[in-house]
Amino acid sequence: MSAVQGAHSSSIGIFLRVKPVTRPSLGLSVNDTDHQIHFNLPRALSLGPVNNQRENYQFSFNGVLTADAKQEEVFERVARNVVLGTLEGFNGTIFAYGQTGSGKTFTVTGGPERYADRGIIPRSISVVFDEIAKRAEFNFLVHVSYLEIYNEVGYDLLDPDRDVRSLEDLPRVHVMEDDDGAAHMRNLSSHRAASEEDALNLLFLGDTNRTISETPLNQASSRSHCIFTVTIESRRPGEPMVRRSKLNLVDLAGSERVSRTGIDGGILKEARYINLSLHYLEQVIIALQERSTGGARGHVPYRNSTMTMVLRDSLGGNCRTVMIANITAQHEMLDESISTCRFAQRVALVANQASDAACCMVTINEDIDPDVVIKRLKVENRELKDELRMLRGEGEDRGPLTADEIERVTTQARSYVEDPSPEATLSFGGSMLFINAAFRALKQAARGNLLVAAKGQSLGPPIPGSQALPKGPPAVAAPQEIQQLTEQIRQRDSEIAILVGLVKKAQAAGFIPSSPATSAASRPAPGLPAANLVASPSTGSPPAAGPAPASSGPGRQSGSIRKSVSMPVQSRQPGLAASQSSSLAATGLGSLPSQEVLADRSRAFEAFRISYSGNPVIDANKAQLKAKYDEAKMHGQQVNASKLSIEKLKGQIDRHRTYRSLADITKGPIDADQELEPDEKEMRLHGEVEQAKGRYKEAFARLRTLKSEIEHLHRLLEHNRQARHPVTSSFVGLRGRAQQAPTTGRTGSSGKHGEPLGG
Numbered sequence: 124m125s126a127v128q129g130a131h132s133s134s135i136g137i138f139l140r141v142k143p144v145t146r147p148s149l150g151l152s153v154n155d156t157d158h159q160i161h162f163n164l165p166r167a168l169s170l171g172p173v174n175n176q177r178e179n180y181q182f183s184f185n186g187v188l189t190a191d192a193k194q195e196e197v198f199e200r201v202a203r204n205v206v207l208g209t210l211e212g213f214n215g216t217i218f219a220y221g222q223t224g225s226g227k228t229f230t231v232t233g234g235p236e237r238y239a240d241r242g243i244i245p246r247s248i249s250v251v252f253d254e255i256a257k258r259a260e261f262n263f264l265v266h267v268s269y270l271e272i273y274n275e276v277g278y279d280l281l282d283p284d285r286d287v288r289s290l291e292d293l294p295r296v297h298v299m300e301d302d303d304g305a306a307h308m309r310n311l312s313s314h315r316a317a318s319e320e321d322a323l324n325l326l327f328l329g330d331t332n333r334t335i336s337e338t339p340l341n342q343a344s345s346r347s348h349c350i351f352t353v354t355i356e357s358r359r360p361g362e363p364m365v366r367r368s369k370l371n372l373v374d375l376a377g378s379e380r381v382s383r384t385g386i387d388g389g390i391l392k393e394a395r396y397i398n399l400s401l402h403y404l405e406q407v408i409i410a411l412q413e414r415s416t417g418g419a420r421g422h423v424p425y426r427n428s429t430m431t432m433v434l435r436d437s438l439g440g441n442c443r444t445v446m447i448a449n450i451t452a453q454h455e456m457l458d459e460s461i462s463t464c465r466f467a468q469r470v471a472l473v474a475n476q477a478s479d480a481a482c483c484m485v486t487i488n489e490d491i492d493p494d495v496v497i498k499r500l501k502v503e504n505r506e507l508k509d510e511l512r513m514l515r516g517e518g519e520d521r522g523p524l525t526a527d528e529i530e531r532v533t534t535q536a537r538s539y540v541e542d543p544s545p546e547a548t549l550s551f552g553g554s555m556l557f558i559n560a561a562f563r564a565l566k567q568a569a570r571g572n573l574l575v576a577a578k579g580q581s582l583g584p585p586i587p588g589s590q591a592l593p594k595g596p597p598a599v600a601a602p603q604e605i606q607q608l609t610e611q612i613r614q615r616d617s618e619i620a621i622l623v624g625l626v627k628k629a630q631a632a633g634f635i636p637s638s639p640a641t642s643a644a645s646r647p648a649p650g651l652p653a654a655n656l657v658a659s660p661s662t663g664s665p666p667a668a669g670p671a672p673a674s675s676g677p678g679r680q681s682g683s684i685r686k687s688v689s690m691p692v693q694s695r696q697p698g699l700a701a702s703q704s705s706s707l708a709a710t711g712l713g714s715l716p717s718q719e720v721l722a723d724r725s726r727a728f729e730a731f732r733i734s735y736s737g738n739p740v741i742d743a744n745k746a747q748l749k750a751k752y753d754e755a756k757m758h759g760q761q762v763n764a765s766k767l768s769i770e771k772l773k774g775q776i777d778r779h780r781t782y783r784s785l786a787d788i789t790k791g792p793i794d795a796d797q798e799l800e801p802d803e804k805e806m807r808l809h810g811e812v813e814q815a816k817g818r819y820k821e822a823f824a825r826l827r828t829l830k831s832e833i834e835h836l837h838r839l840l841e842h843n844r845q846a847r848h849p850v851t852s853s854f855v856g857l858r859g860r861a862q863q864a865p866t867t868g869r870t871g872s873s874g875k876h877g878e879p880l881g882g
């Protein structure tokens with residue numbers, strides 16, 4: 124017998140994710156093509172919450188992620204659209220539901236070991252900032268908050284000022300409801316994240332607080348809910364309309380129920396939730412499901428628990444919501460997996476927003492920003508006052524026009540005269556000062572024309588403050604002038620070639636990392652032979668091949684190098700080496716000895732290296748920096764190893780407690796609210812967890828210190844280079860860019876949420 128339940132007309136998307144196990148149950152088969160999962164239970168296993176007579180169960184989802192699905196696929200199929208929606212102003216929620224150990228945290232946050240294991244949160248952060256970079260026409264503001272709810276109490280995971288040792292050290296958050304029933308978190312901090320790295324650092328801080336604050340008895344990761352929220356605000360510059368949206372990424376507590384069997388073994392009841400608030404979540408879902416399917420249920424019991432209040436907008440509200448049902452393919456867990464699938468089917472029947480919402484009725488959250496409107500009205504007000512004053516013929520309370528203003532008026536008047544279009548206008552607002560200056564400029568133009576007509580007879584001196592308007596076609600530069608300029612350009616190219624050579628040498632010597640910018644810079648501009656970039660510095664003569672100077676080509680890289688190198692301008696005459704040498708000497712490089720040395724780039728660089736007085740200091744700093752990096756790597760490995768061992772131990776504790784709960788049940792009726800006291804084995808495991816945490820904290824604290832020491836050393840190095848050697852600041856600029864490239868990409872993701880990886 125089988126039961127098929129549909130999931131396709133819902134506005135809450137449901138996805139199934141199956142966690143890989145070494146020996147998957149034969150009673151479970153997943154079909155990714157029709158998005159279904161089948162359970163086939165032998166009668167003997169039909170215990171616990173599983174229905175008494177049925178052996179086959181079948182559930183449909185919007186998508187099924189099999190055990191071999193990678194984190195990237197999960198993000199693309201489940202999360203990307205929701206995340207993109209938040210950039211358009213739609214609220215979004217993604218929540219993971221499933222029993223303890225089924226892979227919720229792995230799915231939402233990610234695994235601690237490999238970069239590829241990053242979960243939905245760090246990937247969403249990347250997408251948010253990538254998309255922001257693409258939308259230059261908008262101004263964005265991103266804020267992050269991280270809330271943990273344990274035993275109905277909310278805790279702020281992002282308080283940077285506290286030394287967190289237990290959950291109680293975290294600031295408490297209170298959920299308040301306004302008149303419209305919307306939930307507001309009092310005391311939950313919200314942090315500005317200006318970049319992906321900022322947001323990843325906040326995630327890392329929250330996860331660290333989450334790990335450290337667990338106490339042996341609360342088992343917080345399994346029994347608490349965590350909600351990472353990204354708030355996005357966007358507007359076009361100067362426009363009053365502002366869009367605000369929220370992305371909630373939710374890792375729910377373990378959903379397992381302790382089940383019990385009636386005396387006759389036939390009647391099965393759900394007896395006890397490990398977490399009561401999930402029971403209330405189910406109540407809310409049932410009420411919403413009844414309401415969505417036209418049932419009589421009017422009241423939705425959101426207020427019964429903190430978590431349902433927080434998620435109120437995501438369930439039956441104005442939000443694009445997706446649920447991930449995490450199950451494990453382990454045979455012993457099939458009853459819990461069926462229970463998770465069944466819950467997902469209920470969720471799939473909930474329609475968000477209005478009752479007529481068969482499809483997504485979620486609305487964009489747009490508001491008028493009163494600040495912008497006020498600013499605009501003030502400007503309008505000022506303009507109107509000016510106009511009024513002009514119409515009344517009142518004087519302007521300012522002095523005469525400045526030379527720049529007169530120049531601007533004259534230029535505008537000239538463009539006006541030159542514009543053949545009958546629609547051309549000349550406007551200076553209400554200012555009589557400007558209008559008069561424009562008249563003077565026009566008069567001058569008219570007199571100029573008369574002058575031409577009168578064959579060169581002047582009508583008098585030009586009007587002070589105005590410029591003669593052009594009387595003919597623009598002057599063509601003299602051939603000598605062109606030649607002189609071409610010569611200057613060639614000399615510049617030679618200077619650049621020398622500096623590019625120096626940069627390469629500096630890279631080879633480990634001064635600066637090689638960057639695409641420098642290597643691209645050393646390539647010739649398109650259409651130019653390579654010889655163009657390595658012209659002989661001793662003569663400053665043009666390169667043998669390639670008649671066009673580098674600057675005339677469209678090579679953008681060459682142009683950018685030119686900008687970043689601050690060479691003195693005097694070297695307009697032949698004899699580059701002399702001017703080059705003096706300019707270098709002026710910057711602390713010492714003088715480059717001769718044209719002969721300069722002709723050989725390796726010798727020139729060596730001369731530069733030796734003459735550079737700051738060298739030993741830099742070398743010492745570099746050695747120190749390397750030592751710090753080595754140490755950081757070691758502590759990074761320690762942090763990861765401790766984290767892994769904490770997770771393993773927690774898994775053991777969970778399993779041990781589950782066995783004990785089941786053993787209790789077989790002995791007779793149990794009190795649903797009574798906590799299991801830890802036994803000897805559990806206490807021992809908790810002790811080991813505490814030790815691992817100690818190691819984790821110690822290594823993490825050292826890492827933190829090292830981070831600031833490393834940053835400090837980097838600053839010192841940059842300072843040394845820039846202060847002593849302004850010319851090489853262009854190298855530093857290149858180096859800075861080369862360093863930034865990876866940071867803006869994935870710095871924070873070198874491990875789980877940016878924590879360092881051992882490797």
Ligand SMILES: Nc1ncnc2c1ncn2[C@@H]1O[C@H](COP(=O)(O)OP(=O)(O)OP(=O)(O)O)[C@@H](O)[C@H]1O
Binds near residue numbers: 142221222235
């Ligand atoms: N898809 C997966 N691939 C590889 N490892 C996984 C996968 N899913 C989970 N794991 C591993 O299984 C273990 C338990 O997973 P996880 O902590 O994510 O479970 P959970 O459902 O969040 O448990 P809890 O309710 O206790 O928080 C972790 O070591 C995790 O790295």
